[in-house]
Amino acid sequence: MKSLFITLFVVLFISCNDDDSAPKDFRAANEQEIVDYIANNGLDATRSNTGLYYIIDEEGEGAEITASSDVSVRYKGYYTNGTILDQNTDNGISINLQQVIPGWTEGLQYFREGGSGMLLIPSHLAYGSNNYNGVPGGSVLIFDIEVIDWDVENKEEILDYASSNNLNATESDTGLFYVIDEPGTGAQPLESSNVTVAYKGYFTDDTVFDESDADGISFNLNGVIPGWTEGIQYFKEGGSGILLVPSSLAYGRFGSQSIPGGAVLIFDVNLKSVN
Incomplete structure (x- = not known):
């Protein structure tokens, strides 16, 4: 029996009972x-x-x-x-x-x-x-x-991961953590920029859930998860680093497809160009 009670129960007292006898007062x-x-x-x-x-x-x-x-x-x-x-x-x-x-x-x-x-x-x-x-x-x-409380649990998970992997991560006001390995020297994107990014996405157990090829993919920064919209703006063209994204800035408590609800996501990113 799995998550049995996750149902609307207005019908319980009308038509979804196993028998039609008059309700008893328990x-x-x-x-x-x-x-x-x-x-x-x-x-x-x-x-x-x-x-x-x-x-x-x-x-x-x-x-x-x-x-x-x-x-x-x-x-x-x-x-x-x-x-x-x-x-x-x-x-x-x-x-x-x-x-x-x-x-x-x-x-x-x-x-x-x-x-x-x-x-x-x-x-x-x-x-x-x-x-x-x-x-x-x-x-x-x-x-x-x-x-x-995913905010608390995600932050603890990110801090544990950063410590275990010797990452010197910076926390922003939104709760995003990021590591700048190379800041880049080219153009710096805005929230509305179209960018090309090569990336690898994985969970804190290092299981990879998505990865681009070396040429990266192009997208508008205002059309992706908030952790990317914010995080990619910390780099200039040619920059690379790591985004450690709490679920509040990713797919939330309900998740999406292969992403479980409440999941922390980590991305190795390389900003190839601001288009």
Whole structure:
């Protein structure tokens, strides 16, 4: 079962249940089940007006989260008996909070990016009273969650990479890191310039995801990722170096094709010409 809850749930209570029986009211039973779980596990949880229980281990120091936010989350979901429902504890998942179960839409707003804790979700804020795609009707769901702050994690990843590879990188105000091996002596590009650049792009594990030939490729600087629009302007014609690009200046939390969400990208670049 993979990322089961990443669905719009307005249909849960109308037409997507596994049976057509009248909905049962599990609220009282769910409340007792959650209260017992909290007591048995020595947890200090807060109850909201909706019946959601939550525990804040770390509130987080990143961006605030609203009901319409895009967020990236590492999580483990399980039942009160400990059986795992679903989990993604590596790169996590990136979602919009309007597209998940109500318990997530509400619960994640108690955190900021970088925060972590637990959500204990009664069935009326999860999958409802009937069976749904393998989840028994009336189930209480528990999620250990970590809201990813990509700005912080990407910067740490870049600094670790630079240190491990003896790079003397400069950080700009946007969070881009760059290394100038050769500044170049020709024309210096502007944000709107058409340029020709030879490059190799790879991840911090040195896996290459894209590479030009020695002649490079031509493009307008205002039509590429922000890390390139900014970074290539630090060179003149004939210049070469390295761009270490955080995901906020590349493909963001959702990624693109072969680029995972939240990925740091590194480019060896050689500015062949400003056209």
